[in-house]
Amino acid sequence: MPTLLRKPGLVAGAAVLVTAALAGPTVPTGAARAETPVTDYTMTVETSGAGPEIADTMYGIFYEDINFAADGGLYAELVRNRSFEFGPVDNPSYTPMTAWTTAATGGASGSAEVVNDAGRLHENNRNYLRLDVDADRRGSAYGLTNSGYNTGIAVERGERYDFSVWARTDAGETPLVITLHDDSGSLTSRPLRRIVRGDGWARYTGTLTATRTSATGRLTVSAQGTGTVSLDMVSLFPRDTFKGRKNGLRKDLAEKIAALEPGFLRFPGGCLVNTGSHEAYEAPDWERRRSYQWKDTIGPVHERPANANFWGYNQTLGLGYYEYFLFAEDIGATPVPVVPALVTGCGENRATDDPELLRRHIQDTLDLIEFANGPVTSEWGAVRAEMGHPEPFGLTHLAVGNEENLPDEFFERFERFRAAIEAEYPDITVISNSGPDDTGAVFDRAWELNRQAGVDMVDEHYYNDPAWFLENNDRYDSYDRQGPAVFVGEYASRGNRFRNALAEAAYMTGLERNADIVRMASYAPLLANVDHVQWEPDLIWFDNDSSWGSANYEVQKLFMTNVGDRVVPSTASSTPQVSGPIGGAVGLSTWRTAVAYDDVRVTTPEGEVLLSDDFAGDAGQWSPLTGSGSWAVEDGAYVQRDVNAENTMVTAGSADWSDYDLEVTATKRDGSEGFLVAFGVKDTGNYYWWNLGGWNNTQSAVEKASSGAKNVLVADDTTIEPGRAYDLRVEVRGRQVTLFLDGKEWGSFTDDAVAEPFRQVVTRDERRGELVVKVVNAQDAAARTRIDLGDVRVRPTARMTMLSGDPDAVNTATSRPIRPRTSVLHGVDATFTHTFPPHSVTVLRIATQGR
Incomplete structure (x- = not known):
């Protein structure tokens, strides 16, 4: 979407010299400077004081399969509906042939039918495709073509793509021809050919190398000869996945997430965790949505049942619990799984009273901990080892439930989970929650129950306008330090404009200042496919061949990569406020x-x-x-x-x-x-x-x-x-x-809360011997600030990283107006003056004596 970007630069009143280390914006002329209003501030840093320690898990990421975040997103599979499991239970517009069309060449004919019978590949994999083929003339073939996600299958010249299919035939032998192409012709130098032999299911593989770059590719799988051939799990994966893992993750998306340096990964939701049926799959129940259950998501991918996603599409579960744990390990994050508490949320609002069902889910949760941490000699530790990871994953935190609107019913069941977990795994932190909002009857009752029971940590969620975030910087200042810790598991200011990101940045200074009570925080949601959006704003946007971080992403990254080890007490003067009556x-x-x-x-x-x-x-x-x-x-x-x-x-x-x-x-x-x-x-x-x-x-x-x-x-x-x-x-x-x-x-x-646009927090990086000064100026005026560091001796230069721009700027696939600029700030002393530009987030890393 088009935005007007006002170029940032130095502002009148700056008493220090900035030397650009990277190419940055042009400094405005003197006339332009004079037009910029300036507000004076003071900031005092108690460098000899010691605030709360900051946990390694202070900032992390929350991943939910929403906005096609898994299939068609982070999960690198390029074939859509690879197992023919799509149907109206997922989305009224879906059929088992969604994303597929039949294809015939050389005068071939035939028919394609999706069947669900005892001849299936696996009990959990219900559907497969039966092709009746009449293609016995030279050069003829009959099959089907997959359109992929968004505009098509994206391939890059010179890259390799691994194809696989499960197949069987009643013709003794059936040749398969696999091609990758777009409207301009073939995307590879030659087709891939395989011979299907016998009437037993077998997996056939091969590799295609792209000779051209295209975002509109199609995959066609065709059979030659005559007879019936059955196909299932038609797959195409880029060889170059994140960390090169099989059944792995789309590299550009995973790298953007890894670049945040998250301290934790909360998964798999979100609303999809505690919505739908909590029952196990039974034969009559395959055509209904049920809650996300971790045991469905492990083992060989062709043995994992597809599920109807709460957000209105199908999820293959190819990206499952094992892959989540691997991803957390690969990016150095603490895994934080969320399991259903048998009280639905997100508008469903009902509690399950079946005691046997509750017992099973509690046992499933204990089994999950064993899967993550158990020795290879344990039942579920052996499953993990068989999948390729004999070492434990080191699970330390686990959340029960998500945004339940029935606090008493939820907490009764939560206590059963917590007691069972603590009895067997006392070192696991069991996380409760406070419902879907930052205030109200549900929130108050949930917190009352959590405090009375001495819960370790409570997960709070809220989505509010930018003004709320500017007005509530002190939210956690008054929280009981003897009560539960806080996990802000989902928050966002309902927009991807820079003004939204600025408000969130201002709020994050308050989270960091209260690091003794706020131990974990994550923006939500994480990912959004531009063609399939159920919720916005989102941190990272993508299509089938590109991805980009929002302005909010840049703020999160700036904070998450400049955390520090301990808060240093600091204060700043406030902005003069003009407040009239509510009018209109x-x-x-x-x-x-x-x-x-x-x-x-x-x-x-x-x-x-x-x-x-x-x-x-x-x-x-x-x-x-x-x-x-x-x-x-x-x-x-x-x-x-x-x-x-x-x-x-x-x-x-x-x-x-x-x-x-x-x-x-x-x-x-x-x-x-x-x-x-x-x-x-x-x-x-x-x-x-x-x-x-x-x-x-x-x-x-x-x-x-x-x-x-x-x-x-x-x-x-x-x-x-x-x-x-x-x-x-x-x-x-x-x-x-x-x-x-x-x-x-x-x-x-x-309505008299003050929306303070000027906020700061200071931390200490012990390893580097640096003060980390974060300043947010979310207003039209520049903030000319006298900074007093006390009697500490500092180096005269500091590294400065800044985000600035038009408050309505939005990062897009083709334009990234909000991006960090890194400079060297000269003239730093125990007391110095710096002018923070309008609409900016600035990080100063100031080395103290001896560094």
Whole structure:
């Protein structure tokens, strides 16, 4: 997507000289400098003080198979639907022949049928392809072509690609011809030929070497002669996988992850862990989705059952627990698997009460620990050794559950898991969680239970707008130091613009400052295929032949590769704040719901009428804000009729309004949610709304939209009944808002949190003898900062790495405006002044005496 990049550079007021070590942006002229506003700050570093130690696991990565992150992503397999297991249970548009088409040459004919019978390759591998072939003329062949992912199969000139297929024939011998090609012709110097012999399944392999680079390749597997040949597990892997591992990982993606130097790898989710059925596969149950269970994902790949992914596609499980453990080992990260607690989340919200099923999952978890750490003489340690890794993987942390909305039901089951694990493996840290949000009834109850039980660590998840991250830097300052440690397992500011990354960077200074309580933190999600996105923002984006880190990735990398060993206490002055009342127009909206609104009144506290509309005539006082929906005056009410439209907001009044009462009567006619009554409306991306009956009519909340991203300010479990008229009242007084439902107070909030754009944290790198100073300046003004390091002696130069740019800049496949610039900073002393550019993240590595 196109972005306007404002070139960063030195700013007026800098008292030190920067010598570029790498090519960087042009320094603005004096005239340009004068146009940049400057705010003065002071920063004091207590270099003789000692803050908390920083765990090696402070920052890590969270991997979930979402956005095609595994098949078509990190898992290097190039053939899509290699085992013909796709179906409507995965996605309504899927069939067993998804990504395949038949192909005939030289006048050949035949038929292709996917079958599911006792002749299958393996009990877990249900489907296979049966080809009836009539191709006995010279040069003729009949088979099928695979389209791969995205635009096709990507190959690079000179690289080798390993082909394999399981096959059998009733013709005694059947020649197979394997070609790799695109619309311009062959991508190899010659086809690969193999002879299938006999009616027993056997694996046939070979290697193709690309003679051209292409992102639109196709793989065709054709048979010659006559008769019936059966095929399964049609595979094409690049020889050059990450670390050269068989059944391995796509190199460019794995290398970008490894470059983060993560301290841990949390896997495999996420919502796919605790959604779907928790039952084992039984014959009648093969066509339904079930939760991710680790024993399905190990052993030979042709013996692993495919599963319907929670995110609406098929997962082959070729990337399984063994491969996750290997990947963690290869990148030096602590593995942190997540197992289901038999309480579903992510909108399903039900608990399994079958005691035998619970017992089995607890035993499966104990078996998982044995698989990771057990000796080769143990049952599951022997399985690991047989797969090629006799040495233990060194598992130390394990999470039970993910974002459960039923805290009591979850915790009852969690305690059973924890007791069993601690009895057999007392050195394993068992991680609990606090639900899907940063606050609210579920969060409070979950934390109460975790504290009472003395849980070691609690996993918190939250996705909020950038302002929230700027406002909540001190979130963990007041956490109980005697209670559980915190694992921030999923967080993001709902956007991949640089302004989002800046807000996250500012927040990370608070995580690091509280390293005694926040032991682990990971951005989420990690990966996104540009053509298959279920969730965004994401850290790393890719298509079939390229990948790139988002602006958020660059921030994470900068922090993760400059952590330090211990926090050094530091303080900084704050930014002057100008805060007025909540002001703006009023609005009415809907979300996949038909609603009738009537009797709208806006009055001042003194009773002056600013707006009154009973819709006896037209709706001339209202203007569409989003351009969606079907609004009309019907029977004296203003009705939005489209039950499929999302955010249909219409507005009335002035952006200058403040201190007013908004009253409206609302009736739900049809659809899945309730009412959206807006106030403080500035524009399409900045407003507040009272969302009654939201989230498929499961809860209600006031949400604040800031630059298009929303954050919940207050919430409860109110739901909306169709056909009933509700009287709604919103009282806005300064920055205090009180809401009334049918005359009773529903809730209130004061939106007075300070979004501080200037944040810092200082740590010490003991091995290098350096102070690591991280400074975030997330504002339009430059930050001219007097830095006082006390009486420490330092070298006069420091290494400086900086990210800066337009706050709306977005990294793409063809443009990377947000990237690190490395320089040498001169003039460093015990006290010195440096000006941090607008919209920047800066790391200074300052060597202390003797270095």
